[in-house]
Amino acid sequence: MTASSSLELVQVRDVTLQYKTPDHLVTATYKVSCTVEQGDRYVILGPSGCGKSTLLKAVGGFIKPVGGTIVVNGREVREPGPDRMMVFQEFEQLMPWKTVLQNVMFPMQATGKYWKSETRERALAAIDKVNLTKFKDVYPHMLSGGMKMRVAIARAMALEPDVLLMDEPFAALDALTRRKMQEELLALWDQLRFTVLFVTHSIEEAIVVGSRILILSPHPGRVRAELEAGDLSYADLDSPAFGALAKRIHTLLFEAPAPGTSSEGARPLAAAS
Amino acid sequence: MSVTHTLSPASTPAPAKPKAPRPRADFECALADASGIGEVQRRLSLPERLANNDAVRRAAVLVLLLVIWEVYARWADNPLLFPTFSLTLETFLHDLLDGTLIDRTRTSLYPLALGYAGGIALAALFTSLAVSSRIGADILTTLTAMFNPLPAIAVLPLALIWFGLGVPSLVFVIIHSVLWAVSLSTLTGFRSVPETLRLSGRNCGLKGVRYVALILIPAAFPAILAGLKIGWAFAWRTLVAAELVFGVSSRSGGLGWYIFEARAELDTPKVFAGLFTVILIGLLVESVIFRVIEAKTVQKWGMQR
Numbered sequence A: 001m002t003a004s005s006s007l008e009l010v011q012v013r014d015v016t017l018q019y020k021t022p023d024h025l026v027t028a029t030y031k032v033s034c035t036v037e038q039g040d041r042y043v044i045l046g047p048s049g050c051g052k053s054t055l056l057k058a059v060g061g062f063i064k065p066v067g068g069t070i071v072v073n074g075r076e077v078r079e080p081g082p083d084r085m086m087v088f089q090e091f092e093q094l095m096p097w098k099t100v101l102q103n104v105m106f107p108m109q110a111t112g113k114y115w116k117s118e119t120r121e122r123a124l125a126a127i128d129k130v131n132l133t134k135f136k137d138v139y140p141h142m143l144s145g146g147m148k149m150r151v152a153i154a155r156a157m158a159l160e161p162d163v164l165l166m167d168e169p170f171a172a173l174d175a176l177t178r179r180k181m182q183e184e185l186l187a188l189w190d191q192l193r194f195t196v197l198f199v200t201h202s203i204e205e206a207i208v209v210g211s212r213i214l215i216l217s218p219h220p221g222r223v224r225a226e227l228e229a230g231d232l233s234y235a236d237l238d239s240p241a242f243g244a245l246a247k248r249i250h251t252l253l254f255e256a257p258a259p260g261t262s263s264e265g266a267r268p269l270a271a272a273s
Numbered sequence B: 001m002s003v004t005h006t007l008s009p010a011s012t013p014a015p016a017k018p019k020a021p022r023p024r025a026d027f028e029c030a031l032a033d034a035s036g037i038g039e040v041q042r043r044l045s046l047p048e049r050l051a052n053n054d055a056v057r058r059a060a061v062l063v064l065l066l067v068i069w070e071v072y073a074r075w076a077d078n079p080l081l082f083p084t085f086s087l088t089l090e091t092f093l094h095d096l097l098d099g100t101l102i103d104r105t106r107t108s109l110y111p112l113a114l115g116y117a118g119g120i121a122l123a124a125l126f127t128s129l130a131v132s133s134r135i136g137a138d139i140l141t142t143l144t145a146m147f148n149p150l151p152a153i154a155v156l157p158l159a160l161i162w163f164g165l166g167v168p169s170l171v172f173v174i175i176h177s178v179l180w181a182v183s184l185s186t187l188t189g190f191r192s193v194p195e196t197l198r199l200s201g202r203n204c205g206l207k208g209v210r211y212v213a214l215i216l217i218p219a220a221f222p223a224i225l226a227g228l229k230i231g232w233a234f235a236w237r238t239l240v241a242a243e244l245v246f247g248v249s250s251r252s253g254g255l256g257w258y259i260f261e262a263r264a265e266l267d268t269p270k271v272f273a274g275l276f277t278v279i280l281i282g283l284l285v286e287s288v289i290f291r292v293i294e295a296k297t298v299q300k301w302g303m304q305r
């Protein structure tokens, strides 16, 4: 791989992703490029069905690109691995035969990344962070959808991966819990400065959670823009800056660009090379 | 197809909200006092608990059947064709106490255990091959499609030619009856494991044997258990049938032989006692062993109601 700035953790270059079904070939994303730097809270924003989940799964190593390359930490992604823990969009990612605590401990045990004595403590701390201590010995079928999501988040965070991949992790939560989880994520980031790729289709969430926002076009997903989110938070919800950014994103998302005119920031690699 | 329904463009004016059918006055009120609920949690009374217990209800059905049997047999009054329950029980207890039945059962259980274990081991091997390669899956599906409908008793003559009279032939037919049923349901179970669960297993870096053992098998456990139950029923049935055809092996036969012998002697109560034992063992395994496994696994995990 080309020697690049050590800050660049994830490099996605001209990645085209396709699904082959018995009678269709669906192109989910087309020639997507982006660069995620160490410590980024990188948000992927786009309308439903534009290939956000697919792109995230490709970074996770679950789907092979038909074109282009994905490099994480200087190595090309070829298969899934615990250095890229993913929180999936669907609920049934927890193992129904394990309790909450066992579910959170499982990746640590499977990868052997931590000492045996350490896994339990780390798992308990992670469960406490998502406020599920009361439910630690309960089986997943007794949890609500939002609670399952929080377990999945705790499980991924406890492993401290190089990149955390989160696919609409807060979409199933009620407004209050969502806000709390967003704040918790930011507080945790402040503490640990991990790198996270975060998929959402809420503009507000993108601005509040993200440090950088990648905007994808409707299906098939192509890069429309990449913006700096700045330090806007819920406190600035009524500020003109927040409104202006939200409006700008909205326009980029839903107004068709004139053909041929690529928008600003769509080629971040040009600056990197 | 609209892909933007989650966020409708603000640039187009939203259509007016339709009017409510009949406007009513708003109200807010204090919460009802919950302390008046009284008992929030109460232990059910003994009759209620008994009626909720599967074992008790099933035992009641059993007792009813036995009473009907006894009454009918007394009314028919023909011990040669249809002995009463009490006579059957007497014969059963007699043969149980003098050790004949225990001996026969032990003779039967030996090839049964061998065959059942062998069938499961082979099924594990086949399904492992089937999940790890496409050609393996093709081979297994073709074989199961071919052999699953073939009654085990139909391959007995072949087994007799290959292995002669004795335990190996029995084990062979039992393996045949277990293998395909268990493989089929295990493979179906593996295939119906949710995609997200598979992905999250692979995310932890699991591959090969560890992936199958730690993710696929527990996730497919309801189907696997169902397969084991069907396999057990097939094996037990096949064994008794084979022994009936077989007649005597070496010194002593199994339960099937016990029944066959009794028929030859026109000792109908003994035939009934033999059948009774077959049913009893089947019932014991089904409703004690498998029930306990079920309660401790799939039911506790909420994977089966």
Ligand SMILES: Nc1ncnc2c1ncn2[C@@H]1O[C@H](COP(=O)(O)OP(=O)(O)OP(=O)(O)O)[C@@H](O)[C@H]1O
Pocket (backbone or CB within 6 Å): A019, A020, A021, A026, A027, A028, A046, A047, A048, A049, A050, A051, A052, A053, A054, A055, A089, A201, A219
């Ligand atoms: N397993 C699959 N087989 C075939 N096509 C698929 C599959 N999964 C997704 N697709 C298609 O790929 C495209 C992108 O899907 P994807 O799940 O990545 O969308 P998304 O951006 O995550 O949407 P959402 O916001 O609703 O989750 C869609 O058009 C979808 O129809």
Ligand SMILES: [Mg+2]
Pocket (backbone or CB within 6 Å): A052, A053, A054, A089, A167
């Ligand atoms: Mg998605």
